[in-house]
Amino acid sequence: MNADILTKAAATGDTDRVRILLENGINPNAVNRFGKTPIQVMMMGNTRIAELLLMHGANPNIVDSSTGLTPIHDAAREGFLDTVGMLVRNNANTNVRDRRNLLPLDLAKENGHEEVLAYLKSLE
Template sequence: MSSADELASAAAAGDAERVAQLLQDGAAVDAVNRFGRTPLQVMMMGSTAVARLLLDHGANPEVQDSTGSSPLHDAAREGFLETVQLLCSFQANPHVRDMWNRRPIDLATEKGHREVMAFLQSL
């Protein structure tokens, strides 16, 4: 398994200890896995520890997939307020739109995540 796949797998599992070890061993923080996604895109969204590790090591918080969805879109859609706040603190654009012209706040609103909505409205 490539280091990019290992890092993405550890991020997806929310394994902060393994993510930290792989980054310490030199894994590229924004390397894409065999599915063309970065660790930040596949991370366990509720794992702020993993998100912080990746962002502290220079992960791009504005990376978008083929649909224009960013990690901020994903965190807002799932209602992970701490992850949304963390991504924004690392300069993720709260006004970015996906291919359906939806912003992260639109997805939070659609799913009824009021705390996320309120935070994004305050920006």
């Protein structure tokens, strides 16, 4: 299944494979057998993968049906400022709340990621 191949490449940080798969027409919003898209499982610290997925039309606002998290929630929680910035530049919604009613900036604060918190507050 093509979606499984692309999500695995994104999750493991295989930038070259992600690029090749996308250039060969695999849908960046295809759902794998676990119900996840590549941008939801990508290696959050790999901005090149985020950029490739977004350039090929990945939805930065895809919501995880079980948690209500979006990719920007995940990147903020893990403290990946560059990825947060990349998502914001590609129209990620910073005002969406997860199932716990938390915003991405709340997750950055909760996990002690001051730079990400400051950046997200600067967008308000």
